[in-house]
Amino acid sequence: MNETLELLLAIGLPTLAAVGVGAAFVARRRGGPTPPTPGRPGDGGRAATAVLDPAAPALAAPTAAAAVEVAPEAEAPAAAPALEVPEPVVGRLARLRGRLAGSGSPLGARLLAVLSRDHLTEDDWDELEETLLLADVGAGPSAELIADLRTAVRVAGVREPAAVRALLREKLIALVDPALDRSLATAPVIGADGLRRPAVLLVVGVNGTGKTTTVGKLARVLVAQGSTVVLGAADTFRAAAAEQLATWGARVGVPTVRSDRDGADPAAVAFDAVRTGRDTGADVVLVDTAGRLQNKAGLMDELGKIIRVITREAPLSEVLLVLDATTGQNGLNQARVFAEVAGVTGIVLTKLDGTAKGGIVIAVQRELGVPVKLIGLGEGPDDLAPFDAAAFVDGLLGD
Numbered sequence: 001m002n003e004t005l006e007l008l009l010a011i012g013l014p015t016l017a018a019v020g021v022g023a024a025f026v027a028r029r030r031g032g033p034t035p036p037t038p039g040r041p042g043d044g045g046r047a048a049t050a051v052l053d054p055a056a057p058a059l060a061a062p063t064a065a066a067a068v069e070v071a072p073e074a075e076a077p078a079a080a081p082a083l084e085v086p087e088p089v090v091g092r093l094a095r096l097r098g099r100l101a102g103s104g105s106p107l108g109a110r111l112l113a114v115l116s117r118d119h120l121t122e123d124d125w126d127e128l129e130e131t132l133l134l135a136d137v138g139a140g141p142s143a144e145l146i147a148d149l150r151t152a153v154r155v156a157g158v159r160e161p162a163a164v165r166a167l168l169r170e171k172l173i174a175l176v177d178p179a180l181d182r183s184l185a186t187a188p189v190i191g192a193d194g195l196r197r198p199a200v201l202l203v204v205g206v207n208g209t210g211k212t213t214t215v216g217k218l219a220r221v222l223v224a225q226g227s228t229v230v231l232g233a234a235d236t237f238r239a240a241a242a243e244q245l246a247t248w249g250a251r252v253g254v255p256t257v258r259s260d261r262d263g264a265d266p267a268a269v270a271f272d273a274v275r276t277g278r279d280t281g282a283d284v285v286l287v288d289t290a291g292r293l294q295n296k297a298g299l300m301d302e303l304g305k306i307i308r309v310i311t312r313e314a315p316l317s318e319v320l321l322v323l324d325a326t327t328g329q330n331g332l333n334q335a336r337v338f339a340e341v342a343g344v345t346g347i348v349l350t351k352l353d354g355t356a357k358g359g360i361v362i363a364v365q366r367e368l369g370v371p372v373k374l375i376g377l378g379e380g381p382d383d384l385a386p387f388d389a390a391a392f393v394d395g396l397l398g399d
């Protein structure tokens with residue numbers, strides 16, 4: 001079976017035709033290889049379904065078998081809205097850490113209030129453990145922390161408030177695990193054929209956790225770091241998701257590949273986004289998904305197909321699971337299913353600004369063995385921060 005036929009079977013020919021991948025793509029492949037063209041968007045890349053205009057506030061929907069329209073940057077209309085300049089990325093968590101308290105006092109401050117009592121009774125230790133459990137630290141890590149603190153306070157006699165605080169900081173940082181590799185794989189890769197491919201980041205998670213918002217914020221992080229980005233709106237389930245994503249992209253001049261049909265095949269859109277990123281020489285392609293969690297088999301089908309189709313064009317650099325930090329144990333259950341189905345490489349914990357349950361960072365890493373790489377600390381466009389263990393714990397301690 002030749003490569004094209006195999007690919008069409010994988011995606012599903014009828015759906016492809018419906019979103020406009022079919023004819024144009026097949027014709028191009030049959031007509032001979034299309035050399036990838038490293039460079040910037042606007043260099044003449046071609047994709048079957050995308051209409052790319054980085055300056056457009058909302059990108060026009062693709063039409064069946066439409067040729068791509070790429071608006072050259074030099075010919076952008078004079079009235080195009082000014083692009084926003086995202087905030088620098090370095091030090092974001094330190095700047096935003098005041099938001100970690102949620103509506104109450106930070107977890108660390110509550111622990112310190114008990115630890116600084118004159119004589120710690122059994123009830124005090126129980127209270128400490130309960131505080132950790134209520135902050136979603138998880139039973140195992142909570143018990144470990146209490147045991148360590150008891151030893152230090154009772155046996156080694158650590159009593160002076162500054163020393164107790166330093167001890168708590170050290171133990172919490174160890175639980176969050178500063179040794180984990182939290183870097184995002186966003187560098188383009190060179191395939192076995194010697195050709196350059198964009199880094200492809202697939203963003204998964206149940207509805208409402210903040211996937212689309214996170215993709216939009218992450219695009220800004222990457223733009224701030226000087227990367228060229230293409231967005232893929234493979235959340236074809238929710239009608240407004242593609243529009244929402246295109247708006248995020250347009251604010252920073254990032255094109256969005258989307259279908260003009262609600263309910264289009266997400267795998268076809270994901271494929272087109274990666275193909276567009278490849279053809280235009282983009283550094284990174286971010287693919288948003290719907291990831292409805294009706295059942296594991298359905299999810300496996302949908303995400304499995306998206307992953308198969310993407311990896312025919314470029315290797316998958318990251319699968320980021322977006323979890324809503326306010327959902328506690330339920331979020332952990334979801335995380336388990338996604339980790340099994342999609343091979344998650346990093347966690348994005350959103351809405352940490354809306355909760356005093358920052359301990360979920362510890363629990364989710366323990367549960368999945370996957371690092372938290374980014375955290376969402378608000379609804380603002382630059383309220384997404386690379387995770388850093390020490391800055392996070394300092395936020396929990398209310399420093």
Ligand SMILES: Nc1nc2c(ncn2[C@@H]2O[C@H](COP(=O)(O)OP(=O)(O)OP(=O)(O)O)[C@@H](O)[C@H]2O)c(=O)[nH]1
Pocket residue numbers: 205206207208209210211212213214235238241289290349350351352353354375376377378379383
């Ligand atoms: N407070 C707060 N709100 C957030 C954060 N991240 C996302 N949100 C909000 O969460 C809501 C849902 O976000 P979406 O990005 O639409 O969620 P989604 O996962 O794409 O949802 P579906 O498309 O339905 O699957 C929006 O109101 C966001 O503004 C965050 O870090 N903090």
